[in-house]
Amino acid sequence: MARNAGLQFAPLSADFRQLMGRERDTLDRGLNLLRVYAMVKRRLMEMAALWPQEGLRACEGADLLIGAGNTTLLTYALGEARRLPVVQAQLQPMTPCRDIPPMLLPPSRWPLPGAVNLGLYRLLRLLSWRAMGPAYNEVVRPALGLPPYPWGGPDALKSGAPRRTLYGYSPQVLPRSADWGPEISVTGYWVLPEQRWEPPQALQDFLAAGEAPVYIGFGSMAGGDAQRLAAAALEALQRSGRRGVLSTGWGGMALPAGLDASQVHVIGHAPHEWLFPRMALAVHHGGAGTSAAAMRAGIPSVVVPFFGDQPFWAERLRRLGAAPEPLRRKKLDGLSLAAAIARASTPAMRKRAATLGESLRTEDGVACAVAQLRSWGLA
Template identity: 55%
Template sequence: MSDAIVIFTVGTQGDARPCVALGVALRQAGHRVRIVTSDNFAGMVREAGLEFFALSADFSDLLTNNPETVDKALNPLFLVKHTREKFASMAATWVRETRPACEGAALLIGNGIATQLAKALGEAEGIAFVQAQLQPFTPSRELSPLAFWSKARFPGAVNLGLYQLMKLLAWYTLKPAVNDVIRPQLGLPRYPWYGPYFERDRLRKRVLYGYSRHILPRPTDWPEEARVTGGWFLDQAEQWQPPQALQDFLDEGEKPIYIGFGSMLANNAEAFTATVLEAARLSGRRAVLATGWGGLRGEPGRRDERTYVIDNAPHDWLFPRMALAMHHGGAGTTAAAARAGIPSVFVPFFGDQPFWARRMHELGAAPPALDRVSVTAAQMAQAIGAGLQAPMVQAAAQLGQRIRAEEGGATAVRALAEWGLLPAASGPAAQAAGAKETPARLHAVEALEA
């Protein structure tokens, strides 16, 4: 019986965590869910009650052993050239590793660079496929692509042309992995020189976007196949117990600021940490420092009067207890800070991070982004002070209220059901989910989304 839903995701925690949250929403609706990702996230997947299938794609190792990637990653041409061979090497074992996950599957969901893997498997095995993305990729006359997005407003025709260029750059990056490894191993024909992004089959273009329309409104010229559902949050606040020393630190004074860069790494982590600590001192604020994958240096649990060091903590627990978050600007961290209703200070590393930084600045919930390479402690402190001014605090709080009213996971599940992509749900979870979908509740959700 085909009843499993399989979600493929490759990358950092910012990629994996929302996909696990989407899987939880599907499980709560009564579906069997498998997550295909790297071993880094096996614990997260299993703790969420989902099935884990390993994929050889360790991005922490990729960043650690390729420091030049971090230093030059804001240059999209460098990033494309540098990563295409890495992805092809990673992909060598992907078909063998992932085919068992597809046994008994009714739907494959692809995220990020694993999208083409999921799509090819669906094509080879005759399984339905849909995308789940955290950044906007559907062409629009109203919105420039992430790599070209700026304060400048391009004419609609230019935006459409830039999307075509972005597709070709994406295909240049993934072509060795997809055309030379994945599709031949599955017995599928190679794509033409321009890749898979120009196909006209609308059903193959269906995509769920897991971000809030209050952060980035849905373009009016997007097709029905592109749905903005709201964020997918893996909430752990009710289960997570903080170290007593951290709780004591929080209780001792005013709300501190959070400083952390998640899965990002830095060549000069020691010097960067010293800058961050000096910035916190100059700002006059207490601070919680999160070391993450190594972007900051410190011994978790170490503290003084003004700082406390952690490796990580669930954002849904920690951020509401913070006054402000200074971070890299990944989609997940940006959404978590916005949901908590606190201002952000952005220090982008690469990818979509400058895009979210500029967008939050436009919304009045963040000062202008800082340059990671040249930023000084004084500049960081100044940005922290700007973020804590009343107008920015108020704008962030109002944005948080709107985002907390969304139900991104449930909306995504409903969209998949409307598209006829979900297998029949079963068990107590399905009955409970059905009981919750009363006419009154559905009317309330529809009114909220209007």
């Protein structure tokens, strides 16, 4: 994908699909932050062994480094070693503030006091550092000739300018915090230009054979209950009298053979920007990208969060009127999923989702991000 866009590509050693398969027990308890932190600490040490040399290769000839996700600290280390400017590019709000609750905690229906939010941010950032610290202090930074961070991590350093950050979500979905300074920019969603993707003929025929179907898929999520989730999805479609496009993704659903091809069409993957506008609604895990695609398509969602930021986006969708109450994965069955599909199919929710999608499609998050980099003197 990178090379097709005319970019050079230098990989880092990390196989997250394999990691999902090896950590199914942790994923099954994915809303337990302590288990997730223990898994990150254990696996990041393994993955980071080659990152210093691979990172140096990747940034050869660069004038600017942009870090995202769990490689952000690697990017800062490379920038420090090569004296290059660094910008964060994140899909979730991570900068401490008083008016946005930490996205890794279960959503609260009532606003928390600003001081409480700030305290929770500091605690979570410390816990995150304690999980990632061994990989960076014992592997990455020594290999780059850099001193280790103190016990409290990068946040414990008192020197240095505020870290510039681009947030790739829409301010219509989550308004910018009043606490953030000019080093923080909420740009809107980053969407690739329309891809040259040719849908299989069988999928085209299924879509043409009736009304818009329900999409059900959990993307890169995988767990030990794939058969139960598949059974719930099939039962919900039957109870609802709806046709469905079911995506197996990385193994979130294990579908049986012999399904009625007139009612259910099974795919491994299809670009959401192409597929979702052709769906009536989407049942998904609530990941940042999938949630964005459903909102931009103007269709309602039914969210079944697995872990991480997914409950946060599920709550944002609910507050925006584009999704009903999220469903608990461990208690999901055909009856509850069918009821949620019915709630998401009401005229009021469909209208709200369509209005939101129309508004989001007017944004150009990529152009806004590039303009912000130029205003910082970095592009």
